[in-house]
Amino acid sequence: NAGVTQTPKFQVLKTGQSMTLQCAQDMNHEYMSWYRQDPGMGLRLIHYSVGAGITDQGEVPNGYNVSRSTTEDFPLRLLSAAPSQTSVYFCASTPGASGANVLTFGAGSRLTVL
């Protein structure tokens, strides 16, 4: 049982380039989300999805797009990367939207934008 799988683990981009961070889970979880971790800022919610076809914005959504065409996959797209998007990105999933449900996190994707 792989849990939450993120690819790539590391990526270097130039300003203005686009890329997609992939996230897949094999636990049949309805709820998926993307966080970024920055020094001194903790984990901040970027976008989340409560099921296939349904997405919503989190705390820091600007510069990022998401879609949820299947239960398993929740890719995060950077259309025009900026140095401010240099961060470690974590995808997470949970069975449902209740606060009592525990998030399972992926191992993270470290992105550097030059």
Place this chain on the structure above:
Amino acid sequence: DQQVKQNSPSLSVQEGRISILNCDYTNSMFDYFLWYKKYPAEGPTFLISISSIKDKNEDGRFTVFLNKSAKHLSLHIVPSQPGDSAVYFCAASLNTGTASKLTFGTGTRLQVTL
């Protein structure tokens, strides 16, 4: 506006002693509080949680205390072990009707020394 605060960036404790990690919050509508533990180059993993209607939850060496009047929670680890050395994030859940959103603190790095 930091709704969840961990004011101690780091903590050093001797093996066998008690570790106490603190967390303060501002929003009285949070309904669940969770602690996550993070090792370098890994995603956060769930440690323990508490409902806002409780004041204590215990799981082995880990106990979380909630003081709603003070809007304060703490994580006690007794006895501390070297393997507990990690970054600990406090998180609070807010039910928005369609989903529960987690707000994370900035983390406390715990080092357990021999």
